[in-house]
Amino acid sequence: MTADTYSLVKPALELRNLSAWYGESRALYDVSLDVKPGGVVSLLGRNGAGKTTIVKSIMGLMNRREGSVRFENRETIGLSPRKIALLGIGLVPEERGIFGTLTVQENLMLPPVVRDGGMTLERIFDLFPNVRARLTAAGNALSGGEQQMLAIARILRTGARAILLDEPTEGLAPVIVQQIRKTIESMKEMGFTILLVEQNFDFAARVSDAFVVIENGRVVDRLEGPLGSAEIESVRRFLSV
Numbered sequence: 001m002t003a004d005t006y007s008l009v010k011p012a013l014e015l016r017n018l019s020a021w022y023g024e025s026r027a028l029y030d031v032s033l034d035v036k037p038g039g040v041v042s043l044l045g046r047n048g049a050g051k052t053t054i055v056k057s058i059m060g061l062m063n064r065r066e067g068s069v070r071f072e073n074r075e076t077i078g079l080s081p082r083k084i085a086l087l088g089i090g091l092v093p094e095e096r097g098i099f100g101t102l103t104v105q106e107n108l109m110l111p112p113v114v115r116d117g118g119m120t121l122e123r124i125f126d127l128f129p130n131v132r133a134r135l136t137a138a139g140n141a142l143s144g145g146e147q148q149m150l151a152i153a154r155i156l157r158t159g160a161r162a163i164l165l166d167e168p169t170e171g172l173a174p175v176i177v178q179q180i181r182k183t184i185e186s187m188k189e190m191g192f193t194i195l196l197v198e199q200n201f202d203f204a205a206r207v208s209d210a211f212v213v214i215e216n217g218r219v220v221d222r223l224e225g226p227l228g229s230a231e232i233e234s235v236r237r238f239l240s241v
């Protein structure tokens, strides 16, 4: 999507004044951001800034959250994580959630289909040939890259239209990171709404339409891509990367 078209499209995922707590401890303060269909928004920020908490809050995984999280015009505050998933939001968590004693095929088929229009296995195997090649392997026999691919692949099968990716490139070799970049680009072309948490700013800068910078549980900056070199420098300085 070009920067011009991106600015005209209505958001699919809209956060307004989202706040969340771990027990008594407040972790998010009035976070507002939009992600459009076919758009990728990256959450940037140092360790402990609150990026994962935003993703967990969108899925309803915090015991207390306030404000508004709308997906395709439906308010999700007050809904259970299961109902939120049924609306078509899928999470690929940082720890990937692959079951080590199940095979790749079993892991792939595990999440329930939530909506029509999920990707067929054939299409998934086109995107992830490694997943097909390893179908009978146990989850714990996979490399980190293969686990990440499987974690993304199984969400695409469910019919989710918005995908929350928490640090998908963490600990992976550059060649795998490039494969994940291609996957995200294909998902964009297919119109998925993607919210990405990334420590790897170079990676995020390449795939994102917009960036939201988080610090101490608050949005401290918003940038629309593609970034100019001055903006890249200032974000880099902020993140100290």
Ligand SMILES: Nc1ncnc2c1ncn2[C@@H]1O[C@H](COP(=O)(O)OP(=O)(O)OP(=O)(O)O)[C@@H](O)[C@H]1O
Residues within 6 Å of the ligand: 022, 025, 027, 045, 046, 047, 048, 049, 050, 051, 052, 053, 054
């Ligand atoms: N289960 C928890 N209980 C209490 N506090 C938590 C919990 N998980 C995270 N926090 C706190 O919430 C704040 C935000 O953490 P969060 O994991 O969202 O940060 P992050 O930006 O995703 O960083 P990282 O890259 O380190 O995962 C931090 O101060 C963290 O210590």
